[in-house]
Amino acid sequence: MITNMESIKNTLQVKGIKPTYVRLKILDYLERNRFHPTAEEIFKSLEKKVPTLSRTSVYNTLNIFKEKGLLNPLFITGSEVHFDRNTTPHHHFFCKECKKIIDLNIECAYFKEGDVEGHKITELHGYFKGICKDCLKKGATNGYHNSI
Amino acid sequence: MITNMESIKNTLQVKGIKPTYVRLKILDYLERNRFHPTAEEIFKSLEKKVPTLSRTSVYNTLNIFKEKGLLNPLFITGSEVHFDRNTTPHHHFFCKECKKIIDLNIECAYFKEGDVEGHKITELHGYFKGICKDCLKKGATNGYHNSI
DNA sequence: TTATAGAATTATAATGATTACAAATATGGA
DNA sequence: TCCATATTTGTAATCATTATAATTCTATAA
Ligand SMILES: [Mn+2]
Ligand SMILES: [Mn+2]
Ligand SMILES: [Zn+2]
Ligand SMILES: [Zn+2]
Secondary structure, eight states: OOOHHHHHHHHHHHTTOOOOHHHHHHHHHHHHOOSOOBHHHHHHHHHHHOTTOOHHHHHHHHHHHHHTTSOEEEOOSSSSOEEESOOSOOEEEEETTTOOEEEEOOOOHHHHHTEETTEEEEEEEEEEEEEOHHHHHTTOOTTSOOOO | OOOHHHHHHHHHHHTTOOOOHHHHHHHHHHHHOOSOOBHHHHHHHHHHHOTTOOHHHHHHHHHHHHHTTSOEEEOOSSSSOEEESOOSOOEEEEETTTOOEEEEOOOOHHHHHTEETTEEEEEEEEEEEEEOHHHHHTTOOTTSOOOO
């Protein structure tokens, strides 16, 4: 039986990336943590288990993964970049209340078509912002009060 | 007849923003330059006519305009923020070849509806990337060669 | 096994966009 | 005119990210 670490190793090799310890750890983290983490979040979490890890390695590795198509960057917040191991085109929802980035399963006809208004599309970023389902249930209205 | 500067002054007053010289100049610039400029581009251009202008004032003013709904920030490139005086919801196309940000006139059913998958939408960012119509005509393929 | 070249990782410095802060200046009413 | 307040400015600080060069690892040939 192929263990999880072996399949991660294979994923790297298929993409022509040498499966080093640091790269395995970062890809493993991304596979297990699908909340669209930032470079800093990845670093902070892996630091505990890999004390020699450097922020530079995290950034380098993420850039390699990006180039090889193992992940997509999200520019949804306007400050840090978030990383998405799921490279299947999909949209995102950013909750202004709980700050979660939620995957959406809606589809885009233009992207499927490959072009919009004559321009050739190679990349799609669909970012919705507002209040997520859960926060709505809790009565959130993002700053403004709800009461009568 | 109402001059352009007077209508800009009025726009500010309607939004409850005191129409100072700096603010008038920046809003006037945004009205006349619809290519989605960055703070730096606005500063560089206005600096010539307003030599005392500071970068800080440009950033402050843009933040005020954003808060009051006079413009929308675009996080399309992942580096600098671009500003859009057109606050009507619309999508954008970023050309990887000529770096232009082009307005798209496609519409989003979910945004019109006001929610996606149960989440309440207040903001929409639709960013397509690829090669624009004009660059395609010129034979651009963004890095990779076209020949047989 | 050991030497060694090349790749990966690290620590540190640098960069670039943006914000924080406090001093200087302008503005509008008493 | 004088003064309180808002605006603008210059400068320093911050934050995410990249650049650079030194260090460490790794694979392989002698
Ligand atoms: Mn996602
Ligand atoms: Mn636009
Ligand atoms: Zn939420
Ligand atoms: Zn183009």
